[in-house]
Amino acid sequence: MSNRPSTLEEVARLAGVSTGTVSRVINNAPHVSKKSREAVQRAIEELGYVPNTAARSLATARRGAVVLAISSDDPALFANQFFAEVIAGVNAVIEETDLQLMLVLAASERGRSRLTRILQSRAADGVLLLALRENDPLSKIADEGQVPVVHGGRSLDRTPQHYVDADNRGGARQAVEYLVSLGRQRIATITGQTDQHAGVNRYLGYREALALAGLPDHRVVHGDFSEASGVEGMARLLDEHPDLDAVFVASDAMAAGALKVLRSRGLSVPEDVAVVGFNDIVTAQHTHPALTTVRQPIEALGREMTRMLVRLIDGEQPTSLILPTELVVRESA
Structure with missing residues (x-):
């Protein structure tokens, strides 16, 4: 030797x-x-x-903690099933380690200052970022914190080094292709937020599917992923395009709002208007009718983000990950 x-x-x-x-x-x-x-x-x-x-x-010499920073200050956040499932996935992995989880809502100046203080004081070993918007200051704050960072999804202005995302574009394209296969030709959409990567890519998937089918893509209103924006968006679509025969909605929460409006207008789903959502949260199974939707593995998103962060903290260099989506056919289309 x-x-x-x-x-x-x-x-x-x-x-x-x-x-x-x-x-x-x-x-x-x-x-x-x-x-x-x-x-x-x-x-x-x-x-x-x-x-x-x-x-x-x-x-x-670790602090034994990681931060989940969410670019939102909405008090209804914890009632949002998407975020609830992501947090459940994050916590499931955290429980397998000796780390503690800190949650920071950081869309406001106060929230961002709190995150800055945590990182400057070295009170955390890593950061998970979620729901970032275009040019979101959270990205810069996390990068300057000199600790490992994992993004849940990507932002429009940059592709981070380490992220976990779902195939938003492919899932949306599959949803609209399914509507086309049913013979629907006047297909509208209610988009998500257009300053978020997921919202833009689901819209692009909608446009791609219609382009391939030779169908128009002008029946569009923009929402913010919330049920309230689904209600408002569906009402606008019906006012502006009363001949529509299908709608792809970029989140299940918005789709639930859209179904309420269709029912209030005396339209039958799916006979008059077929509806497809995105996410497959628990609510999708209990709408009337049950919602056809694109399933993204939401809890797995939280789990894989956290596993990636733990590996980075341990000195490894994992590669970024895009999770597959799946069309789940129920009664609304």
Whole structure:
């Protein structure tokens, strides 16, 4: 055996794991599989590796917390099933670690200042960002915090280094293609927020599907993903385009509002107007009629974001991830 001291990288290479996993085994951290732990221990013994005590001290000098920062100050946020499912996914992974979760609503100046203080004081080991808008100041605050950052979704002005997103464009395209396959030719849409990546890409998916089918795409109103904007948007569409025979709605909450308006106008769903939503939150199964929608794995989004952040904290370099979507056919289309 060489007299040269073995390195952390050599242990990782022999064990077939990342250097972050080696560090977690050395520091007796949780969330390491039995197989990986045993492989690291064998490699340490074979190489005669002696951990650097200074490096080990630095590795364990964590605050033991991560921040979930949401670009919203809406008091109804916690009643929003999308955010509730994302938070459930985040918490499920946090519970498998020794980390604590801090939630910051940071659309206001006060919320952003709070996040800045947390990061400047090194009170957190990493940040999860959610619901960012175009040119959102949260991105800059997180980048300047010098801790790992994972984005839930992407923003319009930049593609972050580490993110987890759903296939918004492909899911929307599939939804509209399905409506076309039913023989619908006057297909409208209620978009999500056009300063958010998800809202824009669901709109682009709608336009692409209609372009491929040779159908017009001018029956459009813009919403903000809320049920109230679905009510307002559907009323406007019917006033401006009374001949429409289908509508793709960029969120299930907006679709629930649209169904209420169609019912109040005496229109039958799906006979007069077919409706497809997006997300597949629990409400989609209980609307009247039950909502055909695009399922995105919302809780998985929260889980994968958090797993990615934990790996970054451990010194690994995971790749970004786009989760698949799936059309769920029910009674509304």
